Amino acid sequence: MADSNGNGSDAKAFKIFVGYDPREDLAYQVCRFSVMKRSSIPVEVIPIKQSELREKGLYSRERGNLESTEFSFTRFLTPCLAGYEGWAVFVDCDFLYLGDVKELHDLIDDKYAVMCVQHDYTPKETTKMDGAVQTVYPRKNWSSMVLYNCGHPKNKVLTPEIVNKESGAFLHRFQWLEDHEIGSVPFVWNFLVGHNKVIENDKSTFPKAIHYTLGGPWFEAWKDCEFGDLWLKEAEEYKKATEKNEA
Numbered sequence: 001m002a003d004s005n006g007n008g009s010d011a012k013a014f015k016i017f018v019g020y021d022p023r024e025d026l027a028y029q030v031c032r033f034s035v036m037k038r039s040s041i042p043v044e045v046i047p048i049k050q051s052e053l054r055e056k057g058l059y060s061r062e063r064g065n066l067e068s069t070e071f072s073f074t075r076f077l078t079p080c081l082a083g084y085e086g087w088a089v090f091v092d093c094d095f096l097y098l099g100d101v102k103e104l105h106d107l108i109d110d111k112y113a114v115m116c117v118q119h120d121y122t123p124k125e126t127t128k129m130d131g132a133v134q135t136v137y138p139r140k141n142w143s144s145m146v147l148y149n150c151g152h153p154k155n156k157v158l159t160p161e162i163v164n165k166e167s168g169a170f171l172h173r174f175q176w177l178e179d180h181e182i183g184s185v186p187f188v189w190n191f192l193v194g195h196n197k198v199i200e201n202d203k204s205t206f207p208k209a210i211h212y213t214l215g216g217p218w219f220e221a222w223k224d225c226e227f228g229d230l231w232l233k234e235a236e237e238y239k240k241a242t243e244k245n246e247a
Contacts, residue, residue, distance in 0.1 A: 013044040014105050015088040017078050019071030020047035026218050027093045030231065033238040034097040041102045048074050048081070048090075058160045066168070069093075075143060076163045076171050079150040086151060091209075092144045094216050095190075096231050099208025104189055108147060112183035113154045114174060115147040117190035139173045144211060145190040147183075154181060193226050 016035060020028050032045045050070040053059035058080070061073055075090045082088040087108050089101075107115065119141045148155060157176045169175065174182055187196055191207035194214055199205040210230065215222035217231045 012086070013042040014039075014101065015044050015046060015082055015086070016101065017046050017048050017075075017081060017088060017090045019069060019075055019090070019092045020049045021070040021093065024069070024093050024218060026235065027212075027216060030218075030235045030238050031091070031093050031095050031097070033241070034095075034234055035101055037237075038097055038099065039101050041100075041105060043101060046081070047093075048077065050074050053077065059164065061164050064168075073163060073168075073171065075146075076158050077160065078146070078148050079155040079158050080160060080163075082148070082150040084150050084156055088148050088150055090143075090146045090148065092211065092213075094212045095145070096210045096212070096227070096234055097208070098206075098210065098230070099188075103208065104147070104185070107185055108149075109183055110149065113149050113152040113177050113181040115149075115183035115185050116142045116145060117185050117187050118142060118182070119187070119190070119192065119195075141190065141192060141211075141213060142174065143172045144213070145185075145209065147185065152181075 018028055018031055028047055032047075035043060035045055048071055050059060053074055058077060059074055063070075064072075067073070069092075071092070075092075078088055078090040087105075089104070109115065118139075154177055162176075163171070186204070188204070188206060188208045191210050193210060193212050196207070197205065198207070207227075210227050212222070212225065212227070212231065215225065217223045217225060217228040218235075222228065223232075
């Protein structure tokens with residue numbers, strides 16, 4: 001079910017698809033809450049739930065040993081789920097938004113098929129989250145936050161059939177595209193905890209979206225991670241808002 005923040009309801013909402021895993025429901029809820037709380041434009045936040053995609057016949061892959069979440073491959077259905085029109089975002093659920101997604105929307109350039117933070121990143125750790133294997137591959141983490149030009153002819157390649165059968169390398173490295181069709185977004189929109197650094201007095205390094213890529217405070221083992229206090233504070237605010245709405 002989609003959610004809208006209702007700001008300026010006559011304008012078309014910016015679709016934000018969030019990878020969903022039942023083990024990380026709270027991470028999804030807090031990610032959604034952080035987006036909607038700070039957005040000054042209409043947004044629609046849509047969880048990509050693998051179980052629902054299977055019921056609809058859109059997803060049939062068997063889960064591989066290296067898939068650490070249920071959205072390892074379902075993320076590439078974003079253009080399909082958006083009806084192959086307009087721009088939409090895919091983002092992992094382990095993000096906390098500190099910035100207004102209007103600023104992200106303002107970066108959109110129609111000449112690109114996708115836009116993302118082009119990390120040059122090789123993790124030192126061999127495991128992440130709750131013991132999942134940490135895989136290393138070119139363009140690591142590029143696919144964790146992507147602006148999709150859903151109507152771009154090249155993205156029509158991303159049919160359910162292709163997403164169900166193509167390799168991880170083909171999908172995660174954007175091999176259906178030429179390099180010049182991939183636009184760049186400032187790293188602060190996919191700020192990798194443990195990799196990216198804030199430089200004092202340099203506002204261009206202050207995170208607008210924190211990505212707890214190795215594991216976040218919703219996992220016991222990661223409750224003291226860097227920027228974990230910000231997530232815990234947001235989670236507390238989300239819970240209070242939910243209780244208030246239910247009262």
